[in-house]
Amino acid sequence: MPILSIPAKYMPRANLLAGKTILVTGAGDGIGRSAALCYARYGATVLLLGRTGSKLEAVYDEIENGGGAKPDIIEMDLSTALEDSYANLAASLGKEFSCLDGILHNAALLGDRRPIANAMYATWLEVMQVNVNAQFLLTRCLLPLLHLAPAASIVMTSSTVGRTGKAYWGAYAVSKFATEGFMQVLASELEHTSRIRVNSLNPRATNTAMRRAAYPAETPTNNPAPQNIMPAYLFLMGDDSAGVTGRAFDVR
Numbered sequence: 001m002p003i004l005s006i007p008a009k010y011m012p013r014a015n016l017l018a019g020k021t022i023l024v025t026g027a028g029d030g031i032g033r034s035a036a037l038c039y040a041r042y043g044a045t046v047l048l049l050g051r052t053g054s055k056l057e058a059v060y061d062e063i064e065n066g067g068g069a070k071p072d073i074i075e076m077d078l079s080t081a082l083e084d085s086y087a088n089l090a091a092s093l094g095k096e097f098s099c100l101d102g103i104l105h106n107a108a109l110l111g112d113r114r115p116i117a118n119a120m121y122a123t124w125l126e127v128m129q130v131n132v133n134a135q136f137l138l139t140r141c142l143l144p145l146l147h148l149a150p151a152a153s154i155v156m157t158s159s160t161v162g163r164t165g166k167a168y169w170g171a172y173a174v175s176k177f178a179t180e181g182f183m184q185v186l187a188s189e190l191e192h193t194s195r196i197r198v199n200s201l202n203p204r205a206t207n208t209a210m211r212r213a214a215y216p217a218e219t220p221t222n223n224p225a226p227q228n229i230m231p232a233y234l235f236l237m238g239d240d241s242a243g244v245t246g247r248a249f250d251v252r
Helices: 030-041 053-065 083-096 121-147 171-192 209-214 226-237
Strands: 004-005 021-025 045-050 072-075 102-105 153-158 196-202 248-250
Touching: 021 030, 021 121, 030 045, 030 053, 030 102, 030 226, 045 053, 053 072, 083 102, 083 121, 102 226, 121 153, 121 171, 121 196, 153 171, 153 226, 171 196, 196 226, 226 248
Parallel strands: 004 248, 021 045, 021 102, 045 072, 102 153, 153 196, 196 248
Antiparallel strands: none
């Protein structure tokens, strides 16, 4: 499958996400935090899902101080959450919101970078739980709310090592291959039966804590900050990408 980029010099309109309700996982830090703040600036009501309440509260405050719509905080540890937790979350959101216009699946664990022969099974399971299983459960439980939207977007965070395997990337790389597969299957299922589009987005090298942990010898500032790659996240979440589904994107 060819890898696409957003339109050259894409400039989103100021009200691109006005009236939309969008859930962002991993919203407390890094790309998730930047996406949540960005979506709020463009008019969305953002549901902040993460495992660290203090970080989510800081994002909440920044959105409110910036004049954005009042966000929701969903403190949830995807590594330990049970199936019922997702069902209960969907039921709760269904009582508060008439629909859900988008999900950015951003939360992920890096896990160990070591040969498969030396991989720790417990770590492998944890990475798969957060990067794959939680993504599946959250999507499945929220599909009814997404179907109620005039047009909805699911954006799944991919990786270069999830498109071409690379030694020592272990569970993380495998989980991102699974993400690409999940995106394609779900997009194919929904393309002709709903108004929900599903795409993957690879942020590539970005100055985040995960990137710094994966490449400790790299100069972090050589990579763009998360806030500088947001046009791609806006394009795929907003109606400018209407009709685009089942495609793999790079931010640049």
